[in-house]
Amino acid sequence: MSRVLIVGAGLTGSLCACLLRRELQNKVQIVVWDKARGAGGRMTTTRPPDSSCSSADLGAQYVTATAAYSQSHHSFYSELLSSGVLQPVDSLIEGLKQKDGNKDYMTPLGMCSLVKHFLSESGADLFFERHVTGLFRRGASWEVQRKAGDSETFDAVVLTMPVPQILQLQGDVGNMLSAPQRQQLDEVMYSSRFAVALFFPPGAVFSFPWAARYVTGNPCICYIAADSRKRNADVPDRGPSLVVHTSVPFGLAHLEKDKEDVQPIILQELQKLLPDLPEPTSVKCQKWRYSQVLTSVPDCPGQMTVNERPLLVCGGDAFSHSNFDGCVESALSMLSVLKASL
Ligand SMILES: Cc1cc2nc3c(=O)[nH]c(=O)nc-3n(C[C@H](O)[C@H](O)[C@H](O)COP(=O)(O)OP(=O)(O)OC[C@H]3O[C@@H](n4cnc5c(N)ncnc54)[C@H](O)[C@@H]3O)c2cc1C
Numbered sequence: 001m002s003r004v005l006i007v008g009a010g011l012t013g014s015l016c017a018c019l020l021r022r023e024l025q026n027k028v029q030i031v032v033w034d035k036a037r038g039a040g041g042r043m044t045t046t047r048p049p050d051s052s053c054s055s056a057d058l059g060a061q062y063v064t065a066t067a068a069y070s071q072s073h074h075s076f077y078s079e080l081l082s083s084g085v086l087q088p089v090d091s092l093i094e095g096l097k098q099k100d101g102n103k104d105y106m107t108p109l110g111m112c113s114l115v116k117h118f119l120s121e122s123g124a125d126l127f128f129e130r131h132v133t134g135l136f137r138r139g140a141s142w143e144v145q146r147k148a149g150d151s152e153t154f155d156a157v158v159l160t161m162p163v164p165q166i167l168q169l170q171g172d173v174g175n176m177l178s179a180p181q182r183q184q185l186d187e188v189m190y191s192s193r194f195a196v197a198l199f200f201p202p203g204a205v206f207s208f209p210w211a212a213r214y215v216t217g218n219p220c221i222c223y224i225a226a227d228s229r230k231r232n233a234d235v236p237d238r239g240p241s242l243v244v245h246t247s248v249p250f251g252l253a254h255l256e257k258d259k260e261d262v263q264p265i266i267l268q269e270l271q272k273l274l275p276d277l278p279e280p281t282s283v284k285c286q287k288w289r290y291s292q293v294l295t296s297v298p299d300c301p302g303q304m305t306v307n308e309r310p311l312l313v314c315g316g317d318a319f320s321h322s323n324f325d326g327c328v329e330s331a332l333s334m335l336s337v338l339k340a341s342l
Helices: 011-027 067-072 074-082 112-122 163-167 179-186 248-253 259-273 324-341
Strands: 002-007 028-033 063-065 103-106 125-127 132-138 141-146 151-154 156-159 193-199 212-214 221-225 241-246 282-288 293-295 303-307 311-315
Touching (some): 002 011, 002 151, 011 028, 011 112, 011 324, 028 112, 063 067, 063 324, 067 074, 074 103, 141 156, 156 324, 179 303, 193 248, 193 259, 221 259, 241 248, 259 282, 303 324, 311 324
Parallel strands (some): 002 028, 002 156, 028 125, 156 311
Antiparallel strands (some): 063 103, 141 151, 193 241, 212 221, 221 241, 303 311
């Protein structure tokens, strides 16, 4: 039985694990490692400080399916809709650009429930706080080194982290990339931004009517969501949550600052935009150094095979598009490569 390591428990890694299990069933042992403490990656849902508050989506906000992807990825959408993971957006989102044929969906339990759905379907051996630092070729296998100092051996490795983090790995990855591959990866670019989640006590009321709003003309804030309202998750015994995303220029200008220093600037701007906002019980700030992909790998191949035997394949939104359907495309391309190799 082949042992496959998938690095990253974001949407691409989780979906890849799930599709691999469905295709190859018990012919493969699937192991997923993530350096974080939980699943989700950039589709993270942050837990509130206590159970009297609602959770909040700090990264991706909702899923928008174009008419073409609604058709080509129909099986994924119908699986997620029938299991209740996705629901059509039915609340007011001010400033959302509607395109003909597009459908918007939200996740009642938060965006990370999408990722968790596919992880639980995968039956993979899942480990958090496993930070991969290097990959070394050992004959027909990969020795994968962890930050903790130890290593394990696998027959095939799938990397789904943002491209700059792939390029930082020690060992043989850098040497195995061909010159055109290296150039394609070097040219991948991401936007950067900050996100802030505010958690309110039970009984706190927002005076505005919208569930989310795109803010124009503000140098700092570009998006605000009454997160629990957006997900139809407001319940009387739990306080609501609010999420703020900064603009990309603001993110870039403050990228090297500590998030503790940037949080007060964002909160001050928020106060100007929403002066009636109640007092939060707690606040959490996240710096997204790699937020959405601005320049992806040319022609969006979905994956890049760095080595065929032992297999090393890279995927993620940088190899397609920076959204749900982009991750599906990438996972499907990596599945083809894995099936052919295993
Ligand atoms: C602020 C923001 C808003 C967004 N809004 C939307 C939206 O509304 N709709 C939408 O569809 N998309 C949105 N996106 C984009 C979407 O979130 C991404 O396209 C998608 O989540 C990428 O998934 P992924 O699995 O490819 O990568 P990731 O989610 O980044 O997963 C990679 C995983 O690898 C792990 N990792 C990294 N390095 C290592 C290592 N060395 N060892 C072990 N593990 C490691 C990370 O912890 C992470 O969990 C948004 C993203 C951000 C940041």
